[in-house]
Amino acid sequence: MRRRPERSPDRSSRPSGPRRTRAPLAPRHRFRIVVPLVLLAFVASVLLVEGYTTRGFAGDQDVRGGRPATGVPRSIADGGPVVDTTNDHLRTYRTPAKTVVLTFDDGPDPTWTPRIQAVLDRYGTPGTFFVTGQQTARYPDVLRRVVRSGHEIGVHTFSHPDLTTRSASDVDRELALTQLALAGAAGVHTSLMRMPYSSITSALDDQAWSMTRRLGEKGYVLAFIDQDTNDWRRPGARAIADAATPSPPGRGAVVLLHDAGGDRSQTVEALKTLIPRLQAQGYRFTTLAELVGTDTLTSPVGTVDLWSGRIFVAAVTVSGTAVTAVSALLLVVGSLVLARCVLLIVLARHHARRRRPDPGGHRPVTRPVSVVIPAYNEKLCIPKTLRSLAASDHPIEIIVVDDGSRDGTADLAESLALENVTVVRQPNSGKPAALNTGVLRASHDLVVMLDADTVFAPSTVGRLVQPFADPRVGAVAGNAKVGNRRRLLGRWQHIEYVMGFNLDRRMYDLLHCMPTIPGAVGAFRAEALRDAGMVSADTLAEDTDITMALHRAGWEIRYVPDALAWTEAPSSLRELWRQRYRWSYGTMQAAWKHRHALLERGPAGRFGRLGLPLLAVFQIFTPLLAPLIDILALYGLVFGNRLTTVLAWCGVLAVQAVCAAYAFHLDGERLRPLWALPLQQVVYRQVMYLVLTQACLTAINGYRLPWQRLKRSGDVVLPPQPSTRRT
Structure with a gap:
């Protein structure tokens, strides 16, 4: 082995040493x-908000079938479609003769709700919209226009679950988030509610009745229906209009329709036929609040609730935009x-x-x-x-x-x-x-x-x-x-x-x-x-x-x-x-x-x-x-x-x-x-x-990272040479 003494290379060619850091x-x-x-926290929050505000309800689902009921009072089962159990009350309200309440579930929807609202406004007809918190938080402008037009708003939970299968804490969360979304979108609170998958009062079973009482204790007036148009099945505009027409003639009715959850073009066309038909027959259109005997079941929220709701709606909007961008990326x-x-x-x-x-x-x-x-x-x-x-x-x-x-x-x-x-x-x-x-x-x-x-x-x-x-x-x-x-x-x-x-x-x-x-x-x-x-x-x-x-x-x-x-x-x-x-x-x-x-x-x-x-x-x-x-x-x-x-x-x-x-x-x-x-x-x-x-x-x-030498173990070995393909 040769040891060569160190030489000093020519200064002009000497490599410069490492910069001091x-x-x-x-x-x-x-x-x-x-x-x-x-x-990471931002991404996690965005996905959690977007996930919770978009999961659950898939739209176009049948009503929940009732089971044998032994605890539902006869006055409720045989009563009207509006049930008030607040303040220990036990009463129902019927729709007067020649009176119709048009109700719409599952919205607001950016496509169909404005079209339905336009038909209602054209004929000067009030509508009652039972909205979900998910849709309200995602489309606050749509709900805001509905409220400004004087239509009635009710709660349809946040994610459209069957409340009878949920725990008390889940139910409370569904209601609180929906009211938060309403506050942020339109600055209102409502005490009117329709449970998902509910129908006529005679179909109430013990579980649904128990939930009705519990919701009444929280101050909610429950809305059921007289007639289900099954418009979500898309049977045709004429069939929907016929199903919404009270029978026998002259009878009052709370009619169930939908403004979200799928293609609602037939519902829009059915309203164009239904409203003039009933008006020609002497029917009038009203809201559920009038059936209860009050001007409105909706009230403005305070400053704290208003800003809490706005922050929530803004978070949902940001999350939706972010997830859309992430999906594109x-x-x-x-x-x-x-x-x-x-x-x-x-x-x-x-x-x-x-x-x-x-x-x-x-x-x-x-x-x-x-x-x-x-x-x-x-x-x-x-x-x-x-x-x-x-x-x-x-x-x-x-x-x-x-x-x-x-x-x-x-x-x-x-x-x-x-x-x-x-x-x-x-x-x-x-x-x-x-x-x-x-x-x-x-x-x-x-x-x-x-x-x-x-x-x-x-x-x-x-x-x-x-x-x-x-x-x-x-x-x-x-x-x-x-x-x-x-x-x-x-x-x-x-x-x-x-x-x-x-x-x-x-x-x-x-x-x-x-x-x-x-x-x-x-x-x-x-x-x-x-x-x-x-x-x-x-x-x-x-x-x-x-x-x-x-x-x-x-x-x-x-x-x-x-x-x-x-x-x-x-x-x-x-x-x-x-x-x-x-x-x-x-x-x-x-x-x-x-x-x-x-x-x-x-x-x-x-x-x-x-x-x-x-x-x-x-x-x-x-x-x-x-x-x-x-x-x-x-x-x-x-x-x-x-x-x-x-x-x-x-x-x-x-x-x-x-x-x-x-x-x-x-x-x-x-x-x-x-x-x-x-x-x-x-x-x-x-x-x-x-x-x-x-x-x-x-x-x-702009930080200059210093050199970082790794620790050596010296355990590298020369393995048997693989049969490498000659290239």
Whole structure:
């Protein structure tokens, strides 16, 4: 082994050291923690409000059939359709002869309620609208116009449940939320109510009667019906009008119709026939309040209730808008994810089948190569790394640049007494400076770079440098794999490396817009590095930065799938968070730094107009929105159709599984680790979402993230080489 004394490179070519970074300010640190929590709380609140205010009633349902009643007083069962049990009263009110009360359930509806109101107003006919809290909160303007026109308003609960099957607390909540919606929409409170699924008083059973008494104790006058038009069945406008006409002639009636819950066009047409017909027969139209003997059963609310209601209605409006926007974004994200999977599989298949001709008839690259290893406190890893390189079947020199290690890394590397290994010591200056030092001291024009925790196969270097037979190629990316995959976290990262990183690199290789040469396994032409300005410390992703700089300098970049390297992946969620946080933030820095490539020509322009958009869409935009899939899956499980939700989520998982299986096939990997894929989607993917979100917030906040070194375990081993498909 040779030890080369440290030389001071020419000052003009000396790479600058890492910039000094100030300690994180507490407010900014809190910003990066609090904002994601606030966003999460906002999304959860929006979905809860929207879910509760839209779930339940499906519309168009039959009335509840009565059961044998023994406790219903005869005076109630045989009485009129309006029942008053308030203040210990027990009385009913009938509709006078030649009098009709038109009642409408389940609204307000933005389409049909205004049309029904227009017909009523045209003929000067009052109507009684029994509204649900859900519809009122979603369409407050519709209800407000109904109230301003002088029509009567009654409560029909919030979500249209059968109250006889609900607990006392559920009933109280249904009533309170409905009154809150009425206060916010129209500034009123009403003591008139119709229970969902109720019909005539003679159909009351013991449970319904018990609920009627309880509602009376709360101050509600209950409205039942004389005639049910069954308009929700849509039997035709004439049939609806006939069913609403009192029989025998001259009899008074409370008539049930609907202004929501489905297509109510026949109801609208039936009113145009019914009202003139009854008016011609001498009937008059009135409200239920008049039957009770009062001017109105509606009263204005106080200031506190008014503003509480307005806040509630505003929350429902915001939630509805937000969920609509989220659903639209989900469609965009789902389309992008599906398109990406299809594109990756198609291009990866083409990449795997493509024969790589010897460019220009050049012979294989056999000349020696310099291997540069930056090392900082890598005592646990450096022996395995150096021994794997020493077994290389390609002639190499190895340069270990010890960047101010305090654990004896340099001494250990020297003590191994391996041939062709040179240890260079320098004060701690950062990884980019260490790489540049190694390149400047390299004896050969081809330089392989790898991390100190990475293990190479004997054939890796030889395979990695073959594309340099083409003089246009300035750099080559190898195939980095997870070398510590025995634990679950390692398996998840193994799936990610094989499926995500390497499938992506096949696509980028075909499109000539590779965004990143992995720091674990990459090769460079020294001339290309000089053209690109050497490795820069401007970003935290120096590998992405130099790759983009090489594109802008006009060099081609290739990917060699069978140039294998095994690297140590983080073994804890904390370490994984720190690594991916740095990667994500560094990638954003590099993309911003090289944004001008969008306007440049040649290879730089091709990368700028193809590589940068792909990077932004599939590594930033889509991952940021991908949590919508999981969030809406939870929303569907709680508030929607569970079977449909589960099938949709399984469909997304199946697409991911197909991509993963094909990627493993191309890399010659066993499919056994894919059993962890469902768990990866549930746990690991959420961590990646949060990491990317925090990185974006850091970038927006303008904070310069300091370098964060990971803890090493040194448990990377060189596994038996898989039967990698030659590509």
